Amino acid sequence: NAGVTQTPKFRILKIGQSMTLQCTQDMNHNYMYWYRQDPGMGLKLIYYSVGAGITDKGEVPNGYNVSRSTTEDFPLRLELAAPSQTSVYFCASSYSGGMEPRNTQYFGPGTRLTVL
C-alpha cells in the first residue's frame, strides 16, 4: 500500500493565482482531513470529510474549498492565493466503523506552498 500520497511536493504561487492540492489514499479509509502547519506551530484543521459526498469546515477554512467525490480522493482548492496561505499542507486519513473517528490518523508527506 502507498498509504496517503500528496502532489505536488513543492509549489510557488503568485498572489491571486489558484491551484489544487491533490490527496489520495489507498487504505479504504472513510475519514479524510486537510491540515496546515505554519513554522513553529502545531497543525490546524482546514477541512475534513466523513465519507464521499460529505465535507465540513475545520478551524481555518477561509480561502479554501474541498470536494470528496470518491472514497480515495480529497483535493484541496486554493482560490486567489494570498501570502497568508504560505504553509505546509498535510492530508490525513483514518477509518471508523461508527460516527466517531477514534482510530489512528495516517498522514501524507505534505505539500510545501509558497505564495509570493
Next chain:
Amino acid sequence: KQEVTQIPAALSVPEGENLVLNCSFTDSAIYNLQWFRQDPGKGLTSLLLIQSSQREQTSGRLNASLDKSSGRSTLYIAASQPGDSATYLCAVLRMYSGGGADGLTFGKGTHLIIQP
C-alpha cells in the same frame, strides 16, 4: 476551545538517557490522544494512540500515559538514541457534546536532540 500545550519546547540530552515529554490539554472531553514523530521536512508518523478509556500504551522503547481527568499525557522514551532526534507532536481528538468529532487538535511540539 481545546488547547494543547507541550513542555519543553526543546530538549537536548546525551545518548542513553531516559526522558519524558509532557503534553497537557484544556478540555478533558476527548476520544483519544495521539503522539506523532515529525522529521525535518517530512510528514507525521504515528507513534502511539491512547483511547480515552485507557491509561497507557507501549511500543518498544516508547510508553505513553494518559490522565484524562487532569488533562495530561506523557511520552517516555527509554535508552534514547541519536535516531530518536525529531519533533514530537501531541494531538487530541475532542468529543462534541452531541457526539461525533472533527479533526485533531495539535500542540506545537517538542524538538528533541539526542547527542551521540
